[in-house]
Amino acid sequence: MDENRLIHELTQGLQMAQQLKVNLHSHEAREVLIQKILSSYENALLVLRSGDSAGKALPACSLRPESSISIGSLGSEEFEFEQPVSGQQGQNIISKRRKNSPTIWEKQVRISSPNGLEDNTDDGYNWRKYGQKDILGAKFPRSYYKCSYRKVQKCLATKQVQRTNDDPTVFEIAYKGKHTCNQGDQLASPPPPSPSSPEKHEMTPTHHRQQLSPPSPTEMLPTLKQNLSVNTSDMGGDNVPSSFSSPSTSFGLIEDHHQLHFPNYNDDEELLQVYSPPFISPSESNSFMEQGAGSSSLDFLADVDPDFEFKNFFL
DNA sequence: GAGATTTGACCAGC
DNA sequence: GCTGGTCAAATCTC
Numbered sequence: 001m002d003e004n005r006l007i008h009e010l011t012q013g014l015q016m017a018q019q020l021k022v023n024l025h026s027h028e029a030r031e032v033l034i035q036k037i038l039s040s041y042e043n044a045l046l047v048l049r050s051g052d053s054a055g056k057a058l059p060a061c062s063l064r065p066e067s068s069i070s071i072g073s074l075g076s077e078e079f080e081f082e083q084p085v086s087g088q089q090g091q092n093i094i095s096k097r098r099k100n101s102p103t104i105w106e107k108q109v110r111i112s113s114p115n116g117l118e119d120n121t122d123d124g125y126n127w128r129k130y131g132q133k134d135i136l137g138a139k140f141p142r143s144y145y146k147c148s149y150r151k152v153q154k155c156l157a158t159k160q161v162q163r164t165n166d167d168p169t170v171f172e173i174a175y176k177g178k179h180t181c182n183q184g185d186q187l188a189s190p191p192p193p194s195p196s197s198p199e200k201h202e203m204t205p206t207h208h209r210q211q212l213s214p215p216s217p218t219e220m221l222p223t224l225k226q227n228l229s230v231n232t233s234d235m236g237g238d239n240v241p242s243s244f245s246s247p248s249t250s251f252g253l254i255e256d257h258h259q260l261h262f263p264n265y266n267d268d269e270e271l272l273q274v275y276s277p278p279f280i281s282p283s284e285s286n287s288f289m290e291q292g293a294g295s296s297s298l299d300f301l302a303d304v305d306p307d308f309e310f311k312n313f314f315l
Numbered sequence: 316g317a318g319a320t321t322t323g324a325c326c327a328g329c
Numbered sequence: 330g331c332t333g334g335t336c337a338a339a340t341c342t343c
Contacts, residue, residue, distance in 0.1 A: 129320055131335060144334070148319090160334090 013040035107175040110164075125179065127159060139165045149181035156180065 016036040023029035127145035135142045140163035147155040156177040164170045 128318090130337090132321075133333065133335095136332065142333085146335095158334095 009040045013037050016040060109173050109175075110170055111173060112167075112170045125157070135162070137165075138162060140168065147177075147179060147181055153181040 013036075016033050020030060020033040020037065023033065126148035128148045128150070129143055130146050131144035132141045133144070143161040145159045145161065147153075147157040149155040157179040158176045160174045160176075162172045162174075164172055
């Protein structure tokens with residue numbers, strides 16, 4: 001049994017319950033917190049029942065649609081990912097692209113990385129870079145990533161990272177496909193027995209917060225209130241997340257312009273632990289911390305579906 | 316040596 | 330033919 005994981009989940013549930021107590025008046029915060037609490041305790045139960053990590057018992061990604069984010073109709077979106085092919089490219093009969101339809105991205109975010117390092121675009125998942133391409137009209141090449149667990153767990157999630165023209169420190173990240181791997185749980189627990197040594201991704205100089213004990217949400221609250229906002233200015237009117245909320249702060253109500261800004265936290269890794277990206281499930285609550293002690297600001301421009309919910313900022 | 320990254324080439328769509 | 334997306338051999342890193 002993964003005792004640490006069990007403790008982690010229970011602790012999370014407790015913290016969320018405490019936040020719920022504080023935010024009972026906020027309908028949206030209440031919803032989010034209830035989800036998180038349920039998720040935490042479900043995971044704890046899974047650990048207990050399985051005698052192993054919850055990740056084995058239930059892939060974290062499978063929890064997502066219910067417990068973390070909903071991405072509108074994307075759940076029914078079918079992508080024509082390349083199937084495992086044998087032989088050389090010339091023998092590859094299956095299309096490498098979707099046919100008869102444009103590439104539809106499930107999610108697009110914009111992340112500001114003050115030091116300009118792509119490392120800071122890490123979202124907690126383990127990605128394997130499989131290509132880089134110069135894009136017409138773009139000053140910087142676009143990087144292509146697949147889920148590191150593509151082979152092992154047939155996870156078809158991909159993402160593209162593109163440095164913006166106007167601001168090289170800002171990365172636009174587009175996600176495609178859904179994670180069907182169990183990275184989420186594994187991220188919250190000791191490194192997985194992955195054949196691809198994901199710790200290389202996760203434990204880069206900015207990726208060592210797994211050893212850190214997360215600050216209590218209540219400790220984070222004052223600072224967050226001062227500094228957090230989410231920029232959704234790129235969203236169409238329909239894309240404004242209807243249920244974005246912060247479990248512990250008052251910025252749960254959506255405005256047209258929401259900008260996350262985390263000033264001067266370069267040296268405060270623990271503080272960064274709070275800023276989980278909106279698309280990380282509760283069970284992955286610690287994952288985003290790994291992406292960058294060097295980050296001092298993050299802009300999430302979630303160009304997403306109406307149902308997109310920023311539910312995972314606090315864990 | 317295993318796994319990750321780089322990079323040139325291939326492929327499909329336009 | 331151009332472009333974006335992907336493959337896979339070569340190379341790098343640990």
